[in-house]
Amino acid sequence: MVQESAYSKVRQAARTAALTSARQASPLCRRPYDLRHAAVSLWLNSGVPVAEVARRAGHGVAVLLKIYAHCLDGQAEAANAAITASLASKHEGAA
Numbered sequence: 001m002v003q004e005s006a007y008s009k010v011r012q013a014a015r016t017a018a019l020t021s022a023r024q025a026s027p028l029c030r031r032p033y034d035l036r037h038a039a040v041s042l043w044l045n046s047g048v049p050v051a052e053v054a055r056r057a058g059h060g061v062a063v064l065l066k067i068y069a070h071c072l073d074g075q076a077e078a079a080n081a082a083i084t085a086s087l088a089s090k091h092e093g094a095a
Contacts, residue, residue: 040064044071047078 011032015024029035036057043053050072054064065072 040068041071044068047075 015029023029027034040053040057043056044050050064051061053068054061057064059067
């Protein structure tokens with residue numbers, strides 16, 4: 001196990017050595033958790049199914065939805081289009 005204070009010092013030294021000043025100032029990696037949060041948000045916004053995102057993130061679906069529900073807002077139009085396309089293809093196959 002590595003103590004958090006030691007981890008933080010090594011992580012900060014690595015950021016300073018590897019990143020430009022602008023990248024160091026970015027909120028993306030201010031804390032180790034920030035990068036994880038960005039990845040999970042990206043997966044959800046990209047349309048990866050919630051259950052798969054939860055599995056990859058090591059969350060239960062309920063916890064994932066509680067924390068990341070804001071990422072799912074505004075996807076109604078895309079969901080409606082997917083449902084319409086699915087229904088249309090089923091009607092074509094039945095005709």
